[in-house]
Amino acid sequence: xxxxxxxxxxxxxxxxxxxxxxxxxxxxxxxxxxxxxxxxxxxxxxxxxxxxxxxxxxxxxxxxxxxxxxxxxxxxxxxxxxxxxxxxxxxxxxxxxxxxxxxxxxxxxxxxxxxxxxxxxxxxxxxxxxxxxxxxxxxxxxxxxxxxxxxxxxxxxxxxxxxxxxxxxxxxxxxxxxxxxxxxxxxxxxxxxxxxxxxxxxxxxxxxxxxxxxxxxxxxxxxxxxxxxxxxxxxxxxxxxxxxxxxxxxxxxxxxxxxxxxxxxxxxxxxxxxxxxxxxxxxxxxxxxxxxxxxxxxxxxxxxxxxxxxxxxxxxxxxxxxxxxxxxxxxxxxxxxxxxxxxxxxxxxxxxxxxxxxxxxxxxxxxxxxxxxxxxxxxxxxxxxxxxxxxxxxxxxxxxxxxxxxxxxxxxxxxxxxxxxxxxxxxxxxx
Amino acid sequence: xxxxxxxxxxxxxxxxxxxxxxxxxxxxxxxxxxxxxxxxxxxxxxxxxxxxxxxxxxxxxxxxxxxxxxxxxxxxxxxxxxxxxxxxxxxxxxxxxxxxxxxxxxxxxxxxxxxxxxxxxxxxxxxxxxxxxxxxxxxxxxxxxxxxxxxxxxxxxxxxxxxxxxxxxxxxxxxxxxxxxxxxxxxxxxxxxxxxxxxxxxxxxxxxxxxxxxxxxxxxxxxxxxxxxxxxxxxxxxxxxxxxxxxxxxxxxxxxxxxxxxxxxxxxxxxxxxxxxxxxxxxxxxxxxxxxxxxxxxxxxxxxxxxxxxxxxxxxxxxxxxxxxxxxxxxxxxxxxxxxxxxxxxxxxxxxxxxxxxxxxxxxxxxxxxxxxxxxxxxxxxxxxxxxxxxxxxxxxxxxxxxxxxxxxxxxxxxxxxxxxxxxxxxxxxx
Numbered sequence: 001x002x003x004x005x006x007x008x009x010x011x012x013x014x015x016x017x018x019x020x021x022x023x024x025x026x027x028x029x030x031x032x033x034x035x036x037x038x039x040x041x042x043x044x045x046x047x048x049x050x051x052x053x054x055x056x057x058x059x060x061x062x063x064x065x066x067x068x069x070x071x072x073x074x075x076x077x078x079x080x081x082x083x084x085x086x087x088x089x090x091x092x093x094x095x096x097x098x099x100x101x102x103x104x105x106x107x108x109x110x111x112x113x114x115x116x117x118x119x120x121x122x123x124x125x126x127x128x129x130x131x132x133x134x135x136x137x138x139x140x141x142x143x144x145x146x147x148x149x150x151x152x153x154x155x156x157x158x159x160x161x162x163x164x165x166x167x168x169x170x171x172x173x174x175x176x177x178x179x180x181x182x183x184x185x186x187x188x189x190x191x192x193x194x195x196x197x198x199x200x201x202x203x204x205x206x207x208x209x210x211x212x213x214x215x216x217x218x219x220x221x222x223x224x225x226x227x228x229x230x231x232x233x234x235x236x237x238x239x240x241x242x243x244x245x246x247x248x249x250x251x252x253x254x255x256x257x258x259x260x261x262x263x264x265x266x267x268x269x270x271x272x273x274x275x276x277x278x279x280x281x282x283x284x285x286x287x288x289x290x291x292x293x294x295x296x297x298x299x300x301x302x303x304x305x306x307x308x309x310x311x312x313x314x315x316x317x318x319x320x321x322x323x324x325x326x327x328x329x330x331x332x333x334x335x336x337x338x339x340x341x342x343x344x345x346x347x348x349x350x351x352x353x354x355x356x357x358x359x360x361x362x363x364x365x366x367x368x369x370x371x372x373x374x375x376x377x378x379x380x381x382x383x384x385x386x387x388x389x390x391x392x393x394x395x396x397x398x399x400x401x402x403x404x405x406x407x408x409x410x411x412x413x414x415x416x417x418x419x420x421x422x423x424x425x426x427x428x429x430x431x
Numbered sequence: 432x433x434x435x436x437x438x439x440x441x442x443x444x445x446x447x448x449x450x451x452x453x454x455x456x457x458x459x460x461x462x463x464x465x466x467x468x469x470x471x472x473x474x475x476x477x478x479x480x481x482x483x484x485x486x487x488x489x490x491x492x493x494x495x496x497x498x499x500x501x502x503x504x505x506x507x508x509x510x511x512x513x514x515x516x517x518x519x520x521x522x523x524x525x526x527x528x529x530x531x532x533x534x535x536x537x538x539x540x541x542x543x544x545x546x547x548x549x550x551x552x553x554x555x556x557x558x559x560x561x562x563x564x565x566x567x568x569x570x571x572x573x574x575x576x577x578x579x580x581x582x583x584x585x586x587x588x589x590x591x592x593x594x595x596x597x598x599x600x601x602x603x604x605x606x607x608x609x610x611x612x613x614x615x616x617x618x619x620x621x622x623x624x625x626x627x628x629x630x631x632x633x634x635x636x637x638x639x640x641x642x643x644x645x646x647x648x649x650x651x652x653x654x655x656x657x658x659x660x661x662x663x664x665x666x667x668x669x670x671x672x673x674x675x676x677x678x679x680x681x682x683x684x685x686x687x688x689x690x691x692x693x694x695x696x697x698x699x700x701x702x703x704x705x706x707x708x709x710x711x712x713x714x715x716x717x718x719x720x721x722x723x724x725x726x727x728x729x730x731x732x733x734x735x736x737x738x739x740x741x742x743x744x745x746x747x748x749x750x751x752x753x754x755x756x757x758x759x760x761x762x763x764x765x766x767x768x769x770x771x772x773x774x775x776x777x778x779x780x781x782x783x784x785x786x787x788x789x790x791x792x793x794x795x796x797x798x799x800x801x802x803x804x805x806x807x808x809x810x811x812x813x814x815x816x817x818x819x820x821x822x823x824x825x826x827x828x829x830x831x832x833x834x835x836x837x838x839x840x841x842x843x844x845x846x847x848x849x850x851x852x853x854x855x856x857x858x859x860x861x862x
Contacts, residue, residue, distance in 0.1 A: 055785030055795050085781050085795065085808065120778025121808065258764045259690070260779075261786045333689045333764075334857055341858030347551025348691075350516050354486030355692045364486050364516065377516065377552065420851040426765055427772030 013182045013200045016207045016232035018042065018274035020178035022104075023188035026132045027125060028118065029080035035132070036188035038228055039074040039105045039178070044270035045234075046072035047241035048113065049248050051265035057084035058094040059116040060266060066098070066110050067268065070237025073107040075228050075268055077115040077189045079213070084120045084263040093124045100133035104140075115226045117213065117264045118191055140177055186211035189226060192425060194301055199293035203286035206233040206275030212294040215257065215303045227252065227267040227294055233283050234273030243284050244269050251291035254323070255414045257302035258422070259331050267291075299414040300396070304421030307339055308397040308414070316409030321359055326413035328352045329400060336418035339398055344389035346376040349400060366405030371398070444613045444631045447638045447663035449473065449705035451609035453535075454619035457563045458556060459549065460511035466563070467619035469659055470505040470536045470609070475701035476665075477503035478672035479544065480679050482696035488515030489525040490547040491697060497529070497541050498699065501668025504538040506659050506699055508546040508620045510644070515551045515694040524555045531564035535571075546657045546697050548644065549622055571608055617642035620657060623856060625732055630724035634717035637664040637706030643725040646688065646734045658683065658698040658725055664714050665704035674715050675700050682722035685754070686845045688733035689853070690762050698722075730845040731827070735852030738770055739828040739845070747840030752790055757844035759783045760831060767849035770829055775820035777807040780831060797836030802829070 015021065018041045028034040048067040050060050059078075066072060076097060083090050094114050102109040179185075186196030193215050200209040214225025235243075244267065252267055269287070300308040311330045316322035329335055332352040338345040346369050353367060369377040372392050374385055381389065392398065446452065449472045459465040479498040481491050490509075497503060507528060514521050525545050533540040610616075617627030624646050631640040645656025666674075675698065683698055700718070731739040742761045747753035760766055763783040769776040777800050784798060800808040803823050805816055812820065823829065 051785075052788035053782070053785035054788060054790065054793050055781045082778075085778060087809070120776075120781060121811075260763050260765045260782060261788075263782055263785050332691050333853075334691045337854055337857035340854065343858070345551075347513075347516060350486045350551060351484065351691060351694055354482075354484035354694050357483035357485060357692075359485065362485050378518070380552075418854055420854045422764075423768055423771065423849055423851045423854060426768035427774070 013198050013209055014180040015182050015185075015209050016230050016272070016274065018232055018272045019230045019270070020180060021182070021185040022177055022179070023184050024132065024136075026078070027128050028078060033188035034078060034080045036077045036185050037074060037101055037104065038185055038230065038270075040230075040270055040272040041274075042272055043071050043073045043107070043111060044272040045237040045240050046070055046113070046268065046270050047237065047244040048266055048268040049245060051262055053261055053263045053265070055085060055263045057082055057116060057263050058086060058090040059083055059114040060264060061091075062094045062098060063113040063115065063266060063268070066113055070241065071111060072113050072268075072270060073111040074101055074105045075113045075115065075270065076101045077226055077228065078118075078124075079189050079191050080118040081116060081122060081124055082118045082120050082264045083116045083124060086121065086123045089123050093129070097129055100129065104133060104136060113268050115189075115228075115264065115266050117226055117262065120263060136177070182209050182211055185228070186213070189213040192303055197294055197297040197301065199290040199297070201286040201289040203231065203233050203283045204275075204278040206231055206278050208233070208283070208286040208290045210290040210294050212298055214262070214298050215301045225252075225262060225265055225298065227291075229267070229269040229287065229290060231269065231271045231283070231287070232273065232275035233271055233278035234276055235271050235278070235280065235283065239280065240269060240271055243280070243287060247284065247288045247291050250412070251288065251295040254326075254412060255295050255299055256327060256331050257299065257305070257416055295414055299416050302416035302422075303425045304419040304423070305416030306419055307395070307417040309336070309339055309416055310397065310399045311413045311415070312399060312401045312410075313404065314401070314410045315403040315405050315407065316411070317361055317406045318409040319411050320409070322404075322409040322411035323413070324359065325353055325356050325362070325402065325404065326411045328355050329402070330413040330415035333418055335400075336415070339393055340417035340419050342390045342393040344371055344376060344381070344386055344393060346371070349402065350377060353402065361406055362404055368403040368405070370401040444629050444640060445611040446613050446616075446640050447661050447703070447705065449663055449703045450661045450701070451611060452613070452616040453608055453610070454615050455563065455567075457509070458559050459509060464619035465509060465511045467508045467616050468505060468532055468535065469616055469661065469701075471661075471701055471703040472705075473703055474502050474504050474538070474542060475703040476668040476671050477501055477544070477699065477701050478668065478675040479697055479699040480676060482693055484692055484694045484696070486516060486694045488513055488547060488694050489517060489521040490514055490545040491694070492522075493525045493529060494544040494546065494697060494699070497544055501672065502542060503544050503699075503701060504542040505532055505536045506544045506546065506701065507532045508657055508659065509549075509555075510620050510622050511549040512547060512553060512555055513549045513551050513694060514547045514555060517552065517554045520554050524560070528560055531560065535564060535567060544699050546620075546659075548657055548693065551694060567608070613640050613642055616659070617644070620644040622646075623734055628725055628728040628732070630721040630728070632717035632720040634662065634664050634714045635706070635709040637662055637709050639664070639714070639717040639721045641721040641725050643729055645693070645729055646732045656683075656693060656696055656729065658722075660698070660700040660718065660721060662700065662702045662714070662718070663704065663706035664702055664709035665707050666702050666709070666711065666714065670711065671700060671702055674711070674718060678715065678719045678722050681843070682719065682726040685757075685843060686726050686730055687758060687762050688730065688736070688847060726845055730847050733847035733853075734856045735850040735854070736847030737850055738826070738848040740767070740770055740847055741828065741830045742844045742846070743830060743832045743841075744835065745832070745841045746834040746836050746838065747842070748792055748835075748837045749840040750842050751840070753835070753840040753842035754844070755790065756784055756787050756793075756833065756835065757842045759786050760833070761844040761846035764849055766831075767846070770824055771848035771850050773821045773824040775802055775807060775812070775817055775824060777802070780833065781808060784833065792837055793835055799834040799836070801832040
């Protein structure tokens, strides 16, 4: 599995059998890659979770509709422009993008999911999407669309066959239009990310490979920033959907960079069945590992962040209470700045627990707080231990543990420190 | 009324008739003033609102008990140490402080309210409080305690008489122990504040004078940082309590610097009746004006803040919905950094509204957003108007207005921008 420990680790990983990606520059903002198309060689079982934002963008609304039948064949992600709050023109732009990708891949447009992140309230530059796909079509003249190059239009096959022997578009040349490299796909969807984020895990005869982007405006609300996960395992859409929701709850939804929920969040998974059936527990474990890995990478690459903060709350009344307390701690600007200042100021952790004033069964007299393995409350740390904690807080990853002393509920939340750099990045972003 | 417009305005205002303050240095942390005693020449009608934090400190717990009967004669506020999470010793320290102040003032110890802010989890330096009050008592040898110098022990008078002619301790010499200067009292309770905060307003024949401190760890939860308000108006405790709660809801409780709720928040008001009865509507207007003025000063002096942000939400389903939306906007790190960067990035305001995902009756199609008087959504601002907005966002005070287009609910929230300096102050605070 890809490690999130090293902030700039360049992960080299291929997409699972039957998946390929295309990356390029439409010209949304500058000359860097700003479009990524990920296609399956046949229709895949698909599930997605999306932002609950009331200002959800045109892409999210279109994807929500297209994922409803549990089947999709391609995902397109545009970066540098969110296509949010762009009115009816934004709806048409999202639909047109899906249509152009469907033509490229050779599938139906309602089997294309669309993601888009970047600036809010600005429509896509007029004509650039069509110009880009016109040029792609001209370049690919005479080649067979991705989905039709294997054994006929996958869109009409009615879903995965489980034969494990689908022709693998990702390993064919095709004029360089399609690649198997997940890192290239991850790089093309970056906005303020400092490095591409990929993760992979084996699942029996198949594999799970995920990519993700996002480093600010991150506090997923039953959804998250953009992550696209692929697997060649075979699984029914409804079981995939339930599995994705269980996994998201303890991974992407346990993440917060700045308490701000994006209008463009989405996590989608495509399972094309090329590797045949996989033990579901094993698949869920692999999906969980990939999602957690990506979550940690996102937290560690939070805007301006220097430290990954993991908050582990135990002995809560239930998991939901543990989650509320863990989120209060990981979101507290004062806890985040204390970690940034390498200051073992546990009083701010106590303050953050205290903020959860609806949790009246929390008794400060039963609470225990630790930094790493060092208890700091109620047993005070010795001056020597405090000195060691300052060094510990300067490391890449800091664990804050809280026992509430009530029952067996537990939750782990992921976040990052708050730095001068976060302020600079966000004060200087658009103008 | 004192203006909050000028950040370093030195307000010179005397406490109302019958009130006096004493300030000094106990040695909690350094040589600056760290104790303030505010006393009434007789028992005053009293009301208070306190933090809802589960980790409420010993001072808050003691004050909550002592304010319950609606009567008090003195308030003592210690700065540089919160006496929070200090166990049973902390309880004894708070009780001892109240006792020593009672002896100084000449009242019962259960008529003393105690406030304390500063570092959490460290007990008062041993012996220093007693040494300080021993010395005060020795210095004052031969002088009459404050409350006994007028017409006998006020504590046994049974409350305000309404004669408007109580001897005014605040204007006597008394070896310089007592002063009438509200700014001196406000200065003595500062922690990371950059200037003392006072406000005053006339109320018929009397006046309302308030002081406040606080610039970080501020998101009051039905209470606030520390504010002490005095009036010589005569009013029954139960009516004073109801009035204070109504006023706090739209002033101190509309304030957020960083979403972090202090363990030490309190607002108390003492009404000693020296000016006799005052029309209650007039008194409430004066209390509202003083509280709003202090709230704006607190927001403007938020840690590291350069800009006061006022968020005005109208046309909500009800005031409660308007408050949730206004708080989401004023608390958004991305809105706060956009203002800091003078960036009219209204997409972040839309994002913050969108975060209120439980408010399903909010329709983005009916929402309107303005910076100052300039609409930015749904009607886009012209390039010229955007240029003017950049200049507007560089001013001392920025107004963000949102109309939800639902009904008549409204709320105004107060906050500040998020700056590099906030991070530096809080990364460097204790160690």
